[in-house]
Amino acid sequence: MTLEKLGTVPLYSIGDRVRVRDAAPLGHIRTPFYIRGHAGVVERICGAFPNPEELAQQRDGLPAQPLYRVRFRQQDVWPGYRGNPADVIELEIFQHWIEA
Amino acid sequence: MKQAAGRYEPYSYFQLMEVSLRELLVEKGIVTEDAIAGAMAAMRERGPERGAAMVARAWTDPAYKARVLENGSRAAEALGFEVPGLKLIVVENTPQTHNVIVCTLCSCYPRMLLGLPPEWYKSRPYRSRVVREPRKVLAEFGTQIPTKVRIRVHDSNADMRYMVLPMRPAGTEGWDEARLAGLVTRDCLIGVAVPKIPKNAKPRKS
Amino acid sequence: MIERGHHDMGGLPAGKVRRSEHAYDDWELRVDALMMLLIGVVGESRRMTVDELRKNVEALAPADYDKMGYYDRWVISLTQTMIQRGVITTDELARKLEQVRGLSPISRRKRTRRR
Numbered sequence: 271m272t273l274e275k276l277g278t279v280p281l282y283s284i285g286d287r288v289r290v291r292d293a294a295p296l297g298h299i300r301t302p303f304y305i306r307g308h309a310g311v312v313e314r315i316c317g318a319f320p321n322p323e324e325l326a327q328q329r330d331g332l333p334a335q336p337l338y339r340v341r342f343r344q345q346d347v348w349p350g351y352r353g354n355p356a357d358v359i360e361l362e363i364f365q366h367w368i369e370a
Numbered sequence: 371m372k373q374a375a376g377r378y379e380p381y382s383y384f385q386l387m388e389v390s391l392r393e394l395l396v397e398k399g400i401v402t403e404d405a406i407a408g409a410m411a412a413m414r415e416r417g418p419e420r421g422a423a424m425v426a427r428a429w430t431d432p433a434y435k436a437r438v439l440e441n442g443s444r445a446a447e448a449l450g451f452e453v454p455g456l457k458l459i460v461v462e463n464t465p466q467t468h469n470v471i472v473c474t475l476c477s478c479y480p481r482m483l484l485g486l487p488p489e490w491y492k493s494r495p496y497r498s499r500v501v502r503e504p505r506k507v508l509a510e511f512g513t514q515i516p517t518k519v520r521i522r523v524h525d526s527n528a529d530m531r532y533m534v535l536p537m538r539p540a541g542t543e544g545w546d547e548a549r550l551a552g553l554v555t556r557d558c559l560i561g562v563a564v565p566k567i568p569k570n571a572k573p574r575k576s
Numbered sequence: 577m578i579e580r581g582h583h584d585m586g587g588l589p590a591g592k593v594r595r596s597e598h599a600y601d602d603w604e605l606r607v608d609a610l611m612m613l614l615i616g617v618v619g620e621s622r623r624m625t626v627d628e629l630r631k632n633v634e635a636l637a638p639a640d641y642d643k644m645g646y647y648d649r650w651v652i653s654l655t656q657t658m659i660q661r662g663v664i665t666t667d668e669l670a671r672k673l674e675q676v677r678g679l680s681p682i683s684r685r686k687r688t689r690r691r
Contacts, residue, residue, distance in 0.1 A: 294579035294580070297631075298627060298630060298631040298634060299581070299584075300475065300527050300528050301527070302474050302475060302525065302527055302584055302586045303579075303580045303581075303584045303586070303587075304474075304501065304502075304586045304587040305586075316457070316528075316529065316530055317457075317529075319528070319529045322528070322627045322630075325625045325627035325628070326625070326627035326628055326630065326631040327631075328628065328660070328661070331627075337528055337529060337530075339459075339530070341522075344521075344523075347587075348502050348587065351502075353503075353504070353505060353517060353521065354517050354518065354519070354520050354521065356520040357504070357520055357521045357522075357523075358520070358521075358522050358523070359501055359522075359523045359524075359525065360522060360523070360524050360525070361524075361525045361527050361528075362526075362527055362528035362529065362530055363528075364528070381676075381677075382648070384644070384645070384647070384648040384651050384652065385603050386673060386676055386677055387651045387652065387655055387673070388603050388606060388607055388610075388651050389603075389676050390655075390669060390672040390673045390675075390676050391610070391651065391654060391655050391658065391664075391669075392606065392610060393672060393676070394658075394664050394668060394669065394672050395610070395614075395621075395658070395663070395664075398663070398664070400614075400621055400623060400663065401610065401613050401614070401619075401621045405613055405619050405621065406606055406609045406610060406613065407609075408618075408619075409608075409609035409610075409612045409613055409618055409619070410605045410606065410608075410609045412618070413605065413608060413609065413612075414605075454617060454618070455617055472586075474584070474585060474586030474587075475583060475584060475586075475630075476583065476630055476633065477646070482617075486600065486608070488595075488596075488597055488598070489596045489597060489598040489646070490593050490594060490595050490596055490597075492646050493593065493594065493596075494585060494590050494642070495590040495591050495592060495593045495594070496593045497585050497586065498585045498586065498587065498588045498589070498590040499589075499590050499593070501586045501587055502586075502587045507593060510592055510593050510595075511593070511595065525586065
């Protein structure tokens with residue numbers, strides 16, 4: 271679903287520095303444990319999608335949530351990371367998992 | 371049940387479950403055996419050669435390459451590949467950057483284009499380690515990425531799916547698309563390998 | 577640790593990657609096909625979402641998750657989802673499993689058409 275069709279205005283833009291919430295709730299979650307609490311930069315806005323946490327529970331997951339690709343430096347995510355300081359890991363983060 | 375002639379092994383619990391679930395769903399009119407057969411046949415048609423065709427076209431046609439990087443699904447459709455529901459992002463290898471794809475949470479893979487993923491892609495060692503030590507894992511595949519090359523790891527944790535556009539190897543000038551596509555394996559599209567000209571390839575006019 | 581799903585393994589220590597390839601058995605391809613139909617990627621049989629498939633795989637006990645093959649996990653998850661959705665009942669499944677298990681090896685072989 272496109273953001274335009276839904277009239278959803280995403281809160282964040284490409285280039286914004288965002289932090290993933292450091293939460294550990296229950297249920298079906300598509301924000302991997304290893305990235306929670308880490309900060310990265312929005313690489314692109316993928317669109318808006320129904321919330322998988324709700325779809326997993328037989329609910330419709332609407333309103334669709336903006337989904338961002340966020341780029342994190344590996345050296346920020348993993349203690350003692352050895353590699354190129356420019357190495358990155360990129361994931362899709364739903365807007366509700368981004369810290370206000 | 372193994373289908374080898376004369377060899378009978380008891381069904382596993384899971385094979386029994388498959389038969390039971392399927393029969394119940396057919397009895398209730400939810401699916402038909404034909405629809406199941408059709409879906410199986412359709413999956414057999416999909417495979418990495420489709421991704422390889424996209425790569426070979428991108429290597430030879432800059433306008434198509436731009437389309438691939440803009441919207442992978444539409445670029446796939448432009449070559450006649452039907453990919454319902456696929457939201458494909460294609461990421462480009464350059465001399466400065468190498469890309470590798472994983473799904474740490476399960477095994478998300480661009481199945482509607484490339485078919486079924488390999489067993490190792492779905493395994494604990496790959497899913498756990500490639501995000502944290504990509505160079506080491508790639509080395510286990512025989513792929514050495516120098517430290518001065520940046521690695522981008524893509525974890526397909528939500529709705530998008532990913533494919534790597536590898537670099538075209540040197541020494542392939544003048545090759546036609548079919549020959550170029552032959553260099554692009556499934557592992558190149560995942561990012562654990564890079565296209566290589568086979569050692570015994572004879573130079574030939576194309 | 578309950579806070580982290582057993583499936584949520586990114587970054588955890590693990591052994592070398594075994595570069596196994598696997599020629600899928602027909603029954604596994606049938607599970608895959610059933611999944612595609614039931615989540616509605618193709619056809620008119622949509623009864624669930626892929627998110628429910630994942631949720632029910634994640635609900636497997638860790639020891640089972642580790643021991644089971646990929647399509648073992650999927651067939652259990654699909655069946656659990658159908659029960660949760662009320663498409664089939666536990667009792668229907670029990671009777672069908674008994675029926676399938678009770679057949680002779682030769683009859684069982686005939687139950688699955690070669691494709």
